[in-house]
Amino acid sequence: MLIRAENLSVRHGEAVVLAGVDFTLAPGEIVTVVGPNGSGKSTLIRALIGLEPAATGTVTRAPGLRIGYVPQKLHIDAGLPMSVRRFLSLPKRVSDAQAEAALARVGVPGLGPRPLARLSGGQFQRVLLARALLGAPQVLILDEPTQGLDQPGTAAFYRLIDEVRAETGAAVLMVSHDLHVVMAASDRVVCLNGHVCCEGTPKVVSAAPEYRALFGLGTGGAFALYRHVHDHDHEGDEGHGHDPAAPHRAHPHGTHAHVHGPECRHDA
Amino acid sequence: MLDDFLIRAALAGVGLTLATGPLGSFVIWRRMAYFGDATAHAAILGVALAYGFGVSVYLGTLTVALAMALTVASLSGRGHAMDTVLGVLAHSALAFGLVAASFFSGLRVDLSAFLFGDILAVSRADLAVIWGGAGLVAAVLIWRWQGLLTATVNEELAQASGLNPRAERLVLTVSLALTVAVAIKIVGALLIAALLIVPAAAARQLARGPETMALGATAIGALAVLGGLQASLTWDTPAGPSIVAVAAAIFALSLVLRRRA
8 A cells, every 4th residue: 555545534624524434545657636627636646645635544664655746737937947857856966877867758858958938738748757757756746747738748648658668567556537538548437526436447449439539559458448437327226226335336238338427416 | 354344345246246146047037036135124123122122133134034935934824915925025124123113222323224224334244254254144045955846847747756845945944144244334225125136147158057047146246346446445425235236237237148149
């Protein structure tokens, strides 16, 4: 166990942003958290890192856990001159060779002397990832890492994450606002909407024609379609009548679509 | 050598820039300019209270500046509109300071020295306090440089790396109060923020990395001190404002140089 949350609730003032979340991240697994805007995805990530205090429940991190964090946004103040090379040396100084190796690993070799402010969105994401990797993380935490990337860019980035996981064995915890597209390599997908709606394995949908059309074959199957349209009832499902206190496992079988009501608040 | 008041003034000013260079850079990076102003204005209240209680002016300004800095820092975390809070606190502290000062007849005469500084009146004891205080600030900033810089770039990133961004913020807050306390004699409460910001802003135009900017800010600040003293000597202008004026001229020059580069 790397990180565990038990019965975690987070409040922002009066508003309850997360309620009763149980979550465990095991070494080496890839977990994707999906959910609509305002569903508490980023809050969950922040609470797991320790940036948000828990209103109730507990968050436990393995002692000395090395987290490689890739934030959703990183605004560098115009008053702060910062090259890619210098940024990679935060918070620990690394050698030029290490820095260049990390940049090469994420596919942007030779970018070191460039000011951070002059990177494209895709380059910036890769530099953030390179910096996270330099800390030899046991877990990579990425908050909507592909926001602002086009679809081929997103595909390439997910493929890169998968390669990095295979090489380093680091666990990956990722947030996506896209309900439909998650990494095929995800061991688990957690659907969040203030609470954990459901979680389970994503179906591999390299066969899904609409996504093949969008991403082509060049993505090497890095994408899966996780059908998650919220308009079914649970009564016909195999034994998981829906109780928000005991979120069900999403259907790992076949091409069965997982469908909920228009909003995933079963307690409403 | 220290018998010459000009030498003492130059040493005091240059010593102060050891702290204002790197600290001023952080003030710019973290957008704390107004924060610096508030702390500096509060120092006048410190001067008045120091006279009232018969303690050292340095102790008085340090205490009040620290109280102000910590108050502002804690309020900033609670969703108050920051520029309003700072505007209220900074100018109230200045006003209360001026009112309190009026009760001490001796201080009324001296007050302009604390508003505008009196670098030419720096004593050997002042010199020791200034170098001690500025040296301490510089040493702390160098010691914690990597953590401070990481937390400045992004607090979440810092936290995820196992740093404590709140502690880093506190280090800067206390450093700012200490710098204000030792700087009040040199440039005065009204211009301390200028000495923090203007040299660092000039260095920003020419620097490619945070370290070169901080060192450049110290170098430009020292140049401004020497140039300002020279100007004060030549044209009989007030020393503190002259120093800031020279720094402003260097900033203007840095804009031109950057355009050429």
